[in-house]
Amino acid sequence: MEISFHKDDYILLVSPTGRIDGYGAQELRRVILDATNDAIKVLILDLSLAPYMSSAGIRILLESKKFFEKRKGLLILSGVGPFPEEVLRMTGLFKVFIITPTLDEAYLKAREYSTTYNNTEKSEDGFSFTIHEGTNEPAELAVTGSLGNVLHASIKKDDVHAVRFRDCDYSLGLGALAENSENARTILGEMITLHGSMVYVPTDGHFIPDFFTPLDDTGSIKIYTGFNIALQGSYQKYISFISDNAEGVSLSRIYDTIFHQESLKENSKGIAALALIGITAGVRSSGIIQSPIPENNLPPGTTIMDPDNFSTWNALINDPLFSGNTLVSFGIGIDLTHDLSSFDESSLSSLYYIHPANRGVQTMYLHNHGVIFRGVPYNEQDTLNNNIKRVVKKGEFVDMRHLLDDTRFIRGICGIAYISGISNLAEQ
């Protein structure tokens, strides 16, 4: 049995050629499961070249129907021949399935279906979105440590701080889980916390991400960090968005909208935190590979981002990876064209760093981390928090990365917290 498939945005077309008997049904099942990534909402099964089907085939059809309905999707059968039709009628299942005579009609139905979750109101070059109101409460950033210590690889014993797990609903930075702060200091790596779970990539030479969710957090579990940015407060605006093309919309494009779109910019004081869950069209990323501590001997007066040092301190992956998977990200953006004088100067300077060569040229500074999951596609009808909780709890963990600004999304929901103040915990 030959089975071909074709993906077009959220539509997966699977075309088996041959008999769907016990053997063929197994093959078909495997292809459907392998080809269905988190982006897929509608499965069109083209049966025009499958003249024979047994009850084993019917089982796969029923299983697929349930599988897609569970992810708020749809199964459409197309080109059902006389014999499979008879088999479906014999078992009383003909009316259970959505069946179209031709593939064109199947695609028409599949495209109609997108309107059930894509009801965006506003459109900008390349993507469409809807703005939803969130809380009126102000949001602040709580910074631990300083990004400067990271970039200059100067994190000493006193620069590692313990933060309580429960104080980091949404945060990102550089951290580790260990018995004590000194052990943590030597393996500090890219870190993100999302709703009670922490993921970090220890710089211990193995770089196997550690995904940790305490079962019973009494407040005693601590994360050691050399630099961390935590959101205090919640999101004032939510955006659900969809890209107009297969390349997807970039993280920088989303931040650009947050800072400059007509009905959004009035909230901005120049800094925003962004939590996002969506289907990625490609993750471009980097990650620190040595703990930024003096023992690792960064040449004095340089940073780990300088061209001469970059590759010994960072692993850069410029090829877009994980397309079609679910990406949950959290991070901050700073609009460098905005007046930032309302923020405490030393706290602000602990938050970001602009390479001298880019001063005056760069218009935004972004710092975002993301966790890649698969198997639990997000639900457009549900809230951001519920979606993130569900995916973190039930999704299959794939990887965790420091996101480059050109990481792209096919569609997603994000929460925007316009920041009105920054506090630095380590300085208090």
Added chain:
Amino acid sequence: MSSTYTLATNASLKEISTIAEFITSSLTCSGVMEEIIFAIELAVDEITNNIMMYAYPAGEGTMKIMIDVSGTDISIEIRDQGKEFNPLLFPPPDISSNSDERKIGGLGIHMVRSIMDKVNYERRDGQNILKLNKSLSGTKP
């Protein structure tokens, strides 16, 4: 006038197409209409699938399929040496319900019953013996 055809094969998913070819060629030789051949292929497919799943759950085993066409009567006998298993004891599925939430077990044997005129099971000499009969003068497709 009567013709008999026999196939001895492994009870394995890999042999499904061999079995299908055997049915097609045997019945074509006897001049049976194509729609009937397809239906009988399906009935035998369902029975042999059950044998693979329930008579030989561990995976190893053989089975024998005998087809006899005499006049307008087709009789098929399928034997295996596996665990005792009577597919006719499957409770009939609730096919009146439009819901896909219903149990999907028993669909195969329901189709066998719909296609054939007579289905008999017997356990004899350590063998499962299933006999299927279809009369071509009948009205079922």
